[in-house]
Amino acid sequence: MGILLFISVLLVAACGLIYELVAGTLASYLVGDSVFQFSTIIGTYLFAMGIGSALSRYLDRGLVYRFVWIELLLGVIGGFSSALLMMAFAFTQGFELILYALVMVMGVLVGLEIPLLMRIVRDRYEFRDVIAHVLTFDYLGALGASLLFPILLVPRLGLVRSAMLFGLVNAGVALWTTYLFSTQLSGTRTLRVACLVVLCALGVGMADARRITATAEDNIYADDIIFARDTRYQHVVLTRFKDDLRLFLNSHLQFSSRDEYRYHEALIHPGLAAVPAPRHVLVLGGGDGLAVREILKYPQIESITVVDLDPEMTTLFSTHPLLTKLNDKAFLSPRAHITNADAFPWVDSNTESFDFIVIDFPDPTNYSLGKLYTTAFYRAAARHLSAQGLMVVQSTSPMFARDSFWCIAETLKQAGLETHPYHVYVPSFGEWGFVLASTRAYTPPVSLPSGLRFINLEGLSALFQFPPDMAPLAMPPNQLNSQVLVRMYENDWKDVSH
């Protein structure tokens, strides 16, 4: 019985920590300022545990009975805490009040658990053994929970279901306790029924979590800006209007979730599907993981190296539930390898070769970004192409920035590459252009991965046709010392906005 008892100590300790982490993480997501949220929540929680411990002295009879009820209460409150907080944020004005009240209640209950358990088992062991064993398993449980939470629970289950899962654990411990201590309990039947009711409620909750989250989110993100941060490198803003999620970097639209599939399918498949037996892919830029999502549709690809400057971007797109939903958890794939580095020096110093290279940088709005659209850069990038390899470059709009688009194509040509420009219509962007570049002739693909929403074999050749208003123009190449593209781009878009 001893070991079983101590395992329940371990489990309740884990539950306690999980609720605290859920509250902290959720508050950070919803309100921002994670340092402030975690500090105040941990502080309040520990303080409440102290109150719980203090109150435990007033409980002197029916300790096991009371312990079971505490576990059940915690199972319900903790288990539904995450859903409750999301609803509170979405539908009430008092998120903070509810947050700290909830943290207080959970803290008090968790604070009662360990003193009660110690007293329950004190007759069976020496006092010093009780202290040693209970605290050992208590801390072990905390360690387990703190590792599970970021590695498995948040990415796999999400916050709502993680909390419910541990609510189930609490209720399970309650039920189990009724068997462990059946001799010291009266009214075990009522208790067991209560346990089953709680377990069922949480089980239903688990199954229905998606709907709860969706209901809450619809309200939470009625606001325009749902995320805004100045990282070391750029200003990241995420907006949402109904089901349309948009990412802006330095105020430039990067994608709209409604039609980004058009952009990313067009970016990847005309090139990648044409490479015979591709195994290694390089993505320069593309910190949103959407290009990687498309590349992962090729089972024969062994590795995808993503080089993006901003670790906060790649972390955001590896963890934020809305964004990982959009990129299908692309960055969590064991085939994806993320490097946070400045692209040009990385390309210069790295020696690997790749079968497909995706160059997906923000538009050349300033001289710094302009360096990544030069003959020098394309020459350096092309050195990484395998014999059969292809490279694709996002090349701004051939419609609104026609000069710029053909300047990029010319730059690739001057870098010694054969070019195959094409374009697609992306509603939120307008006409958008790409240039495929290679050291050998390009043969269009004969098959495509299944499940594509936009690109198909029949329509492929049309992408490479440019109507008169986007037809090729003779442009000078963009070089490090001239950077004609930056001015050109500025003028192109000035014409559009006027």
Add this chain to the structure above:
Amino acid sequence: MKVGRRKFLRTGSAALVGLSLKTDRPIRGSFVNDSFQMGHLLRNRASFPPAKRIERFPVVIVGGGIAGLSVAWRLRQRGFTDFVVLEMNPEAGGNARWGENEITAYPWAAHYVPVPGPKAAYVRELFEDLGVLKNGQWEERNLCFAPQERLFLYGRWQDGIEPAIGLTQRDRDEFRHLEELFANFRASGEFTIPLELGRSSKHQDLDRLSFADWLELQGCRSRLVNWYMNYACRDDYGALAKDTSAWAGVHYFSSRESEEKGPLTWPEGNGWITRRLLERVGANVRTKQLVHRIAETKRGASVFAGDTEFQSEFVIFAAPTFLAPYLVLGFPRLHDFIYSPWLTANLTLERLPDSRGAEPTWDTVFLDSPTLGYVDATHQSLRTHVERTVWTFYWALADGTPAENRQLLLDKDWNYWKEAILHDLERVHSDIRQCVSRIDVMRMGHAMIRPAVGSVFSEERRHLTRRDTRLLFANSDLSSISIFEEAQYHGVLAAQTVLDNLHGHR
């Protein structure tokens, strides 16, 4: 509901901001690469130890700047290795020395070479050797990245250094008039680099008056035109237009095709070329070798450095020529060699200062500043994101006589120059003191030859370019202007003369 939450956060963050006090960063630094102490030993004819050792080299080169290293480059290129380069300083390179910290390499003086024209054949040959010129194409990474230059004037920035905004019609007319004159001089083919290849007596009269007087004769009264002409003279000659020969002033504007490509530059400026040259000839270079006496002998000359006597058949004097009277026994006093004193400083910046919205450029100049502005060492970086950088600040002490300014360099302490530099930068970058963590200052009493009136066609100078002696001169000051191409030209020529004569002997 959102308002309440935002207000709550704003109050919280405001409280945190209040805790961080805005303070100036402590700025460290010192004088570096001082070499006047050694120069003064020579000037005062201090007693040096007698020679204890004798070494023999057919060729001894005095001075390891670009001229001396170019001699060495040509000698080794032609398979001749039995020579030594003696350099006084701990590092070779002269005006093409460089420094390096954890952020970047940076120049200590010369920081670019204009794309050489067709006449500068030796420079083109060198750049082919260094991989800068490949199949007639200039390596893109070695050309100065855009945007290159900006001028701060009237509280705003403009592209390029020649004033282009706030000009009156008269200013414009004068600029255009000068442009036409310079184009004609250019077309005459007499203003070339190397200077020796085009110079003829046809325009010798220009060497008899100052550039300032010449400008006045052309009717230039515009303040902006005069500022720009003076800036050019300070930048290339360390002198004001009134102290510069009109021939040299014209040469500055008429010797190069208006070239949109250039210049060639590197993070460490011309230090990059020094590095590449040292890779090729470093084995022949000895540093910390203060040459204190050169005595011509029957079969050549002896060069005394430290306690060693280097016996040679040929000595190539590639150090600044003004040192010759102090070193070479029986050498006459020189009259036509005047040098401009300079100060350069390298500033370590922990972040970029406020630049009133402008993107950083390679070269930044302020209108009406006594200084020449600064060059950004990370400009040639391939990174898209630069947080810390090094600025090389240039200051030709042109106002006043060179002797007065040399004294000023000696008299004032580091703190004085630090404050002067920050004061200059503060006019444009108001928060510069919060950005700079280090300022190292290099003082050069004889930084560059000054093409004073009469010096381009100086008889004394012509005499020193004689090739029929065993003591040959090779410093760029033989051309009366101190630029990379001239130093390299004289170095290569001297090497070829020596090679011809050595072969002739054998």
